[in-house]
Amino acid sequence: MKALVYSDFGGNDRFQIVDREMPHNGPDTLVVRVVAAGLNPVDYKVREGYLRGAIDTLLPAVPGWDVAGIVEKTGLDTPKFAVGDAVLAYARADVVQHGSLAEYMPVPVRTAAHKPEGVSFEQAAALPLTGLTALQSLERAGVRSGQTVLIHGAAGGVGSFGVQLAVLRGARVVGTASPANHEYLRSLGAEPIAYGDGVVDAARALAPEGFDVIVDYAGGASLDSVPHLLASAGTVVSIADPRARSEFGGHYVWVRPDAAQLAELAHLVADGALRVEIAATYPLDEAAAAYAALEQGHTRGKLVVTTAV
Incomplete structure (x- = not known):
């Protein structure tokens, strides 16, 4: 699969698009085919090494915690989800390694919610964090x-x-x-x-x-x-x-994954009660440029990277 990775800490020039093995899923993990990934400033702060005292990173790493996509594989104990389900997640794991800027991502089931009808994958990816x-x-x-x-x-x-x-x-x-x-x-x-x-x-x-x-x-x-x-x-x-x-x-407050709260937010979007502002979307091949735009700090709304598999 294609993924955006960085192999050492530093600036935006550390990014590369590479081929990586498909992620594995444990008993309580989904493998999600990524349709869209939301970008957040914390992604590049981790990449630059600013959070090394708070968050462990296993290099080479794929950035991104916000994801929306389709369940490709289920774990042994993920009864609320089935292959083919549309989901969104704030898929933060304990270690930064397998992020959402890739064609597939392992998603802890405790972080995932079903994507309601009427909410686009881009909106869903812009919502979690x-x-x-x-x-x-x-x-x-x-x-x-x-x-x-x-x-x-x-x-x-x-x-x-x-x-x-x-x-x-x-x-x-x-x-x-x-x-x-x-x-x-x-x-x-x-x-x-x-x-x-x-x-x-x-x-x-x-x-x-x-x-x-x-x-x-x-x-x-x-x-x-x-x-x-x-x-x-x-x-x-x-x-x-x-x-x-x-x-x-x-x-x-340091945000925590919460599947029930995420489902609540997604339904507010579906009902038209909560507006999701998307500034721009980029393809995966231009993800480094998307992060460069994010780092300029002048974007209103969210930047989203879309992945075609």
């Missing part, structure tokens, strides 16, 4: 109806889902983004403000009593404004800055 991150961070913060929520990085991959899911819970959402993305945020149900200088004044103008929840999907200096914007008894959650917990008594 970012959708689960948004859902789990909002659940950790206890976002509920009637609250006023500030989301930093609201137009990004995770933020776009976070805005929509918070609105679905009945919250009022204010989101930071560049002015070019303000109309996009309005279409998702958020009140946009520009990040950077003036963010505190703009946010206070919309919520003079402060925010019940501040959600950080951007990192950097986003949490510097917490003392000025968090309401009394408010909650902070971040996926990028441990200060949310250590300084502000809130939560730091």
Whole structure:
């Protein structure tokens, strides 16, 4: 099978398209014929070696945890799935080795959900990591109806889902983004403000009593404004800055695979309640170029690589 691999840590030039053996599947693993794979910044951070203290990588490695495809083989104990089923997964294993940027991928059954009719493979591949991150961070913060929520990085991959899911819970959402993305945020149900200088004044103008929840999907200096914007008894959650917990008594969230939650998100997409923004799709042969575009950091929505087998 064809796969995108890197054999040592470093930049985008480490990528090669090579032939690899078909993956094997254990008792609780599916072999999935990949139709589409979603790209995430964590993929290239692993490749560059930034997460070597947190995630083990067995080289040569195939990147990618987000996958949508067709079950090619089932394991001995995978009773909920059959050959030919359409599935999606946040297929993160304990070791980075067999990722989704390949024609076939081994998928732990605990990470997989059935793809609903009406959801494209591209939409399904764009959903897992970012959708689960948004859902789990909002659940950790206890976002509920009637609250006023500030989301930093609201137009990004995770933020776009976070805005929509918070609105679905009945919250009022204010989101930071560049002015070019303000109309996009309005279409998702958020009140946009520009990040950077003036963010505190703009946010206070919309919520003079402060925010019940501040959600950080951007990192950097986003949490510097917490003392000025968090309401009394408010909650902070971040996926990028441990200060949310250590300084502000809130939560730091590292997304976990959860098949039931992924199925819930996929059905929201099928029902039209959750929008998946896809910026561009690339064929597998151009996957390195897709990662190069992702690393520029200016993409709104998800980049997806499609595989024809």
